[in-house]
Amino acid sequence: MLHKFWQFIRSLSGDDAYERYLRHHAEAHPHEAAPGRKEFFRREQERKWNGVRRCC
Amino acid sequence: MQSAIFSRIGWLLVAVLGAAAVGGIALNRGESINALWFIAAAVCVYALAYRFYSAWIAAKVLVLDETRATPAERFDNGRDFVPTNRWVVFGHHFAAIAGPGPLIGPTLAAQFGYLPGTLWILAGAVLGGCVQDMVIMFFSTRRDGRSLGQMARGELGPIGGMAALVGTLMIMVILIAVLGLVVVNAMKHSPWATSTVAATIPIAVLVGLYMRNIRPGRVLEGSLLGVALLLFAVAGGGWIDQNATLRPLFDHDGLTLAWLVIGYGFLAAILPVWLLLAPRDYLSTFLKLGTILLLAVAIVVLRPEIKMPALTQFIDGTGPIFGGSVFPFVFITIACGAVSGFHSLISSGTTPKLLANERDIRMIGYGGMLLESFVAIMAMIAATVLDPGVFFAINSPAGVVGKEAADAVAKISSWGFPVTVEQMELLARDMGEKTLFARTGGAPSLAVGMASIFSSAFGQGWLSMWYHFAIMFEAVFILTTLDAGTRVGRFMLQDFLGNFSPRMGQTSWYPSVLFTSGVIVAAWGYFLYIGVIDPNGGVNILWPLFGISNQMLAAIALSVATGILVKSGRLRYAWVTGVPLAWLAIVTSTAAWEKIMSADVRIGFFAAANDMAAKLAAGELPPEKAAVAPQLIFNQQLDAWLTIFFVVVLWVVIFDMLRVCARHLQGKPVPPLSESPHEPSRLVEDWVRD
Numbered sequence: 136m137l138h139k140f141w142q143f144i145r146s147l148s149g150d151d152a153y154e155r156y157l158r159h160h161a162e163a164h165p166h167e168a169a170p171g172r173k174e175f176f177r178r179e180q181e182r183k184w185n186g187v188r189r190c191c
Numbered sequence: 192m193q194s195a196i197f198s199r200i201g202w203l204l205v206a207v208l209g210a211a212a213v214g215g216i217a218l219n220r221g222e223s224i225n226a227l228w229f230i231a232a233a234v235c236v237y238a239l240a241y242r243f244y245s246a247w248i249a250a251k252v253l254v255l256d257e258t259r260a261t262p263a264e265r266f267d268n269g270r271d272f273v274p275t276n277r278w279v280v281f282g283h284h285f286a287a288i289a290g291p292g293p294l295i296g297p298t299l300a301a302q303f304g305y306l307p308g309t310l311w312i313l314a315g316a317v318l319g320g321c322v323q324d325m326v327i328m329f330f331s332t333r334r335d336g337r338s339l340g341q342m343a344r345g346e347l348g349p350i351g352g353m354a355a356l357v358g359t360l361m362i363m364v365i366l367i368a369v370l371g372l373v374v375v376n377a378m379k380h381s382p383w384a385t386s387t388v389a390a391t392i393p394i395a396v397l398v399g400l401y402m403r404n405i406r407p408g409r410v411l412e413g414s415l416l417g418v419a420l421l422l423f424a425v426a427g428g429g430w431i432d433q434n435a436t437l438r439p440l441f442d443h444d445g446l447t448l449a450w451l452v453i454g455y456g457f458l459a460a461i462l463p464v465w466l467l468l469a470p471r472d473y474l475s476t477f478l479k480l481g482t483i484l485l486l487a488v489a490i491v492v493l494r495p496e497i498k499m500p501a502l503t504q505f506i507d508g509t510g511p512i513f514g515g516s517v518f519p520f521v522f523i524t525i526a527c528g529a530v531s532g533f534h535s536l537i538s539s540g541t542t543p544k545l546l547a548n549e550r551d552i553r554m555i556g557y558g559g560m561l562l563e564s565f566v567a568i569m570a571m572i573a574a575t576v577l578d579p580g581v582f583f584a585i586n587s588p589a590g591v592v593g594k595e596a597a598d599a600v601a602k603i604s605s606w607g608f609p610v611t612v613e614q615m616e617l618l619a620r621d622m623g624e625k626t627l628f629a630r631t632g633g634a635p636s637l638a639v640g641m642a643s644i645f646s647s648a649f650g651q652g653w654l655s656m657w658y659h660f661a662i663m664f665e666a667v668f669i670l671t672t673l674d675a676g677t678r679v680g681r682f683m684l685q686d687f688l689g690n691f692s693p694r695m696g697q698t699s700w701y702p703s704v705l706f707t708s709g710v711i712v713a714a715w716g717y718f719l720y721i722g723v724i725d726p727n728g729g730v731n732i733l734w735p736l737f738g739i740s741n742q743m744l745a746a747i748a749l750s751v752a753t754g755i756l757v758k759s760g761r762l763r764y765a766w767v768t769g770v771p772l773a774w775l776a777i778v779t780s781t782a783a784w785e786k787i788m789s790a791d792v793r794i795g796f797f798a799a800a801n802d803m804a805a806k807l808a809a810g811e812l813p814p815e816k817a818a819v820a821p822q823l824i825f826n827q828q829l830d831a832w833l834t835i836f837f838v839v840v841l842w843v844v845i846f847d848m849l850r851v852c853a854r855h856l857q858g859k860p861v862p863p864l865s866e867s868p869h870e871p872s873r874l875v876e877d878w879v880r881d
Contacts, residue, residue, distance in 0.1 A: 159268070187540070
């Protein structure tokens with residue numbers, strides 16, 4: 136129960152984005168090396184802010 | 192069978208309670224009324240609308256298909272297209288749509304009394320705003336998560352697409368200017384507020400460095416660290432306020448602060464996102480969700496009495512905060528919280544890429560906006576629990592009630608809202624401020640309201656802490672909107688200029704970055720500057736302009752939706768978006784007409800410009816007013832032309848939509864529906880529902 140709640144908070148905040156990406160990567164591109172956590176996070180931030188993210 | 196009967200009885204009770212609460216609010220006169228009635232009315236109206244209206248729209252109008260693969264499933268890339276748990280998407284979507292708008296609009300509209308704003312927030316949300324968000328989210332999901340602009344171009348044609356693009360850019364400029372003005376008015380000659388807001392910048396940078404270099408991607412750790420530092424900064428501001436050497440460093444007039452905000456906006460637009468923008472956004476999201484939750488708990492625990500009357504005499508248009516009668520101006524003043532066109536930019540393009548299943552659209556699109564509407568109701572409560580005299584003393588600009596405290600209280604008391612200088616001084620001292628007079632913009636009066644609710648609900652004392660916490664909370668996400676908006680404006684401008692010079696279109700080419708950022712900052716900086724030098728506070732001009740532009744964007748979104756409904760053979764359901772569209776067209780056009788044509792100098796832009804020009808020519812203005820008069824005159828004329836522009840865009844889009852619909856109904860060729868073909872979802876069977 137507590138674990139589930141913690142998982143929910145983590146995915147709500149994007150804390151587990153890298154782990155989720157690794158799961159996707161392992162499935163979709165099993166023969167390629169995945170980008171490191173730092174590299175992934177850097178690219179994600181650039182992408183996320185490249186558009187309308189917030190309202191009034 | 193039995194459970195069906197119980198369910199019916201249950202909903203009947205909700206309907207009866209809701210009707211009683213709405214009736215109680217509407218018919219109450221003279222006596223104070225408890226805030227719980229507002230909460231009960233809102234919750235019942237939302238529950239009924241969600242259970243019945245949104246379910247009907249989902250099943251009959253849009254025909255949500257849970258077996259159909261969403262863009263998130265089809266294009267899953269582990270990054271922006273990711274099938275996501277619907278509660279997580281709900282959280283993301285709500286955090287994105289709820290900004291400072293639903294807090295400020297209701298506070299300003301409280302000058303009409305609590306009733307007009309409250310009714311509009313409830314009705315506007317369930318029939319207009321929620322429908323817009325849900326319908327646009329659905330159409331975008333069926334179109335690979337395309338943005339509103341792309342859908343407008345694809346479904347209506349190039350005119351609609353261009354209107355959406357230009358409209359978005361304009362609304363961004365006005366929005367940032369008015370939000371900047373709100374922050375400046377809150378920080379004016381307040382070392383505590385200014386130092387706390389200033390401290391949020393190094394704190395955000397620290398969190399940015401932490402999340403990038405020290406512990407990459409650890410969003411929760413970084414944000415918690417940041418929030419702790421922010422709370423520390425609120426306390427530290429109180430210490431600076433007492434410190435004779437540090438105090439003057441943060442004690443500035445409006446104009447200086449405006450220039451600082453403009454400089455900050457430029458820096459934030461050209462610095463890398465990870466350094467300032469992204470970490471600030473994490474902090475503001477945490478604060479926002481936490482504070483809204485806290486406010487809801489506090490209102491339920493405290494059950495404060497509403498002191499503002501249901502209606503004030505200002506419904507006739509003579510209100511001190513902004514001129515204009517209750518129709519149409521309450522519908523312009525409260526955009527966010529009832530219908531907000533801006534939401535259609537999040538509901539298309541961003542959120543649809545996360546939806547795991549089409550049926551989640553009802554909860555996220557319709558439900559997300561219901562929650563924002565509830566935030567607006569809480570802001571209305573926080574504004575109306577203040578003594579009306581205090582509310583007007585904080586919010587009335589010096590140009591209307593007079594610069595001296597004695598003049599202001601005499602004027603406000605003469606309206607029938609008694610208030611004394613001692614009362615205001617005591618309140619200011621409690622809040623840790625020198626004065627609370629003429630802090631137009633909504634943020635300070637909301638902060639006073641929140642502070643008194645918080646401190647009464649969670650233990651007396653600490654008023655000044657709560658006040659500055661509330662100011663910091665508002666400032667943090669106003670500045671986030673300012674950063675993010677400037678950046679979006681920059682990208683849009685670069686995209687546009689890229690049509691003429693490919694180099695200018697490169698988002699990473701520094702000369703282009705500097706130039707386009709400078710243009711956007713100059714655009715909103717201009718309106719901010721004028722707002723600060725305007726003795727009537729600027730909010731009275733900028734907020735209606737913002738409301739008109741936001742409703743115009745909503746009308747564009749609803750036009751796109753209505754066009755798609757008609758083109759896809761659902762003419763008999765087109766009223767679902769057509770009726771809110773017609774209503775918005777009526778209120779926006781009426782408001783614009785009055786802002787342009789009214790002979791009342793407090794409403795009409797041209798009237799105000801001519802009046803001031805005449806006074807200037809006759810030498811009737813005092814020297815400090817005469818010095819800024821030419822700029823104010825020019826600005827009033829510019830605002831009038833802007834308003835004309837907004838209305839023209841509005842009607843061009845509506846007629847374009849009607850033209851497309853008419854051609855479709857006559858069997859003539861129209862732009863084809865751009866819906867992507869049906870692909871069965873593979874997630875339905877093995878997807879674990881939550």
